Amino acid sequence: MDLLPEIARRVSIRKYSDEPLSDQQIERVLEAGRRAPSAKNRQAWRFIVVQDPDTRKGLEEAAFGQEYITEAPVTVALCTTNIEYKMPNGQLSYPVDLSFAAAFMLLQAEHEGLGACVVTTFREHEIKSLLSIPYSMRVVMLLVVGHPDEAPEPPARHPFKRVVSYEHW
Template identity: 60%
Template sequence: MDLLPEIKKRVSVRDFLPDPVAKAQLERILEAARLAPSAKNRQAWRFIVVQDGELRKRMESACFGQEYVGNAPAIIACCTTNVDYKMPNGQLSYPIDISIAASFMMLQAVRENLGTCMITTYDEQDVRVALSVPYSMRVVMLLLIGHPASVGERAQKFPLRRIASYDHW
């Protein structure tokens, strides 16, 4: 199985058609997140799928008025249930775990011919209140999902030789 075509095809989409995302597609996307690895297999995540139009507009407002947020037919709030767990290397596990799960969801969305955009610019408290997220949890990121109305150019990426080396820096 070659995943590079999906990886190369994925771009951040900010222009969505109003068509809803099929439930079966959303479930496959969520299944991809469920199967993602996590620190010590803790699976310390919860995903809230937002499809209601009024609630999506509240998400837009929480994202400082970014219109494309409210125009996405589905928004997945990626939350953690364990904000305190540190891995043996001293780093918190939840930002890494949620990022991996979100990456898996984005790749499955590409397979579903859907567009995605990762959102990290928002007022977390506003999102928490709108979605009734418990006090002990964090909303780590939002993932927009929908049928692309248009797809922009893929952002330029550095050549491999600039970002990777073998055996030493």
């Protein structure tokens, strides 16, 4: 199957049914993240799978009441296990590494017919305390996953010519 149609079809889902995910579905989404590339293949990440309803409620509160976090059966907290490593270009690797993992998970979720949404609007210290995350580590994003209860049109993207150039800026 072509990958591009699935990439084009994927859309952030913010309304979920209460249908649970199978363990195999959850594992395949996580496996996609585990297979993602990372700087120097350091894989300095931890994916915390949250299914407990009370903990999900706590995540929702930490995320300023974004209700779809408790509607969806699973939220994965994507955390880094190293906040210092810089790539040879001088930039921190962890936001890049975790973004690749999230992107791979998003695409696997799409392939499974599931819905997902990245969430970064949260009070990090509350999530750390809820999930016993060491103070020195970072929660880069939450990934909410479940069965979609809406079918929004994918938002428009800038046209090809605006974002791509050849040989120079």
